[in-house]
Amino acid sequence: MRVINCCTRLHAPSSIRLSFVRRNHSQTHSYRCVGHGNCSLSTNQMEQRNLSANTVIDHPRALTDKITLIRDAGPSKFQVIADFDATLTRYRVNGLRGQTSHNLLQQGNAEYDAKRQALYDHYHPLEISPVIPIDEKTKLMEEWWSKTHDLLIEGGLTYDAIKKSVENSSIAFREGVVELFEFLEKKEIPVLIFSAGLADVIEEVLRQNLHRTFKNVKIVSNRMVFDDNGRLVSFKGKLIHVLNKNEHALDMAGPLHDQLGVDTGEEDEDEANAYVKQRTNVLLMGDHLGDLRMSDGLSYETRISVGFLNDNIEKSLESYRQAFDLVYLNDAPMWGAVELVSRLFSTEET
Numbered sequence: 001m002r003v004i005n006c007c008t009r010l011h012a013p014s015s016i017r018l019s020f021v022r023r024n025h026s027q028t029h030s031y032r033c034v035g036h037g038n039c040s041l042s043t044n045q046m047e048q049r050n051l052s053a054n055t056v057i058d059h060p061r062a063l064t065d066k067i068t069l070i071r072d073a074g075p076s077k078f079q080v081i082a083d084f085d086a087t088l089t090r091y092r093v094n095g096l097r098g099q100t101s102h103n104l105l106q107q108g109n110a111e112y113d114a115k116r117q118a119l120y121d122h123y124h125p126l127e128i129s130p131v132i133p134i135d136e137k138t139k140l141m142e143e144w145w146s147k148t149h150d151l152l153i154e155g156g157l158t159y160d161a162i163k164k165s166v167e168n169s170s171i172a173f174r175e176g177v178v179e180l181f182e183f184l185e186k187k188e189i190p191v192l193i194f195s196a197g198l199a200d201v202i203e204e205v206l207r208q209n210l211h212r213t214f215k216n217v218k219i220v221s222n223r224m225v226f227d228d229n230g231r232l233v234s235f236k237g238k239l240i241h242v243l244n245k246n247e248h249a250l251d252m253a254g255p256l257h258d259q260l261g262v263d264t265g266e267e268d269e270d271e272a273n274a275y276v277k278q279r280t281n282v283l284l285m286g287d288h289l290g291d292l293r294m295s296d297g298l299s300y301e302t303r304i305s306v307g308f309l310n311d312n313i314e315k316s317l318e319s320y321r322q323a324f325d326l327v328y329l330n331d332a333p334m335w336g337a338v339e340l341v342s343r344l345f346s347t348e349e350t
């Protein structure tokens, strides 16, 4: 099922959008309208708007109001918080489920790769079990992550192995991610990528796939420490696992202030956290309902939430459209978010 919303101006053709859209996505669609308003677009017009065909906006008016509030407050009050896997990256690559930053890593040590797989086989069913109480599950997740990190150290993971793993992986970014980051970089808007995976792996994925670095893009995830020979010796900071990712993410983002191009002149962590937290307007992007909690540590004023619903669309659409301001279906590209931030802060628009 494809869904088109033709009741909002968000995806109306604009010079901004056209300048970003470089490739066509050849898909056939059937359409239905969501929300209120007329749905009188011709089929040809619809065909030209592949992005709209994969967009659901349940309350266009509320979204428009949020856009106005955020635009009026300006870019200095704004930040982007994004999940990584299946949000910035594609769910499917060449028709197959793409890899994630979690599962692409090969240590170059078959024994330890097998040991980590055995941990996955044991703990993953516990992670998704609906009957284990959250306290107990949190302990189990800490156990899993700790054991995995220990195996990476014991197994002698090197930075070279990370590079090779990323080279050989099938992970891929959604089209438009580079343009999104470029636009935000020009506006000096920070992008915080939250992940319970490995920061060093994600950074290598960014390096190899985007072919440049962005001074405004920072990873909040588990970070490795390597010795002079490029061998992993420890992890630094708090352990971030799947159940505490949202709880601690913003606090851990704070110390990144100096790398975000802003020097508060203080090493004080509270001061640094305050920098991130003073940007009280947020664009939040995720592919799970739980990702909505990534902004929990922030007393935000206005938040626009974007959900990528990649799979089980029939089953999950109702809950996604209720939870997110905008839902993109069918592994959609990032052009919608590109257009959104362009509308928020384009110098061409007043």
Ligand SMILES: [Mg+2]
Pocket (backbone or CB within 6 Å): 083, 084, 085, 086, 087, 286, 287, 288
């Ligand atoms: Mg994800």
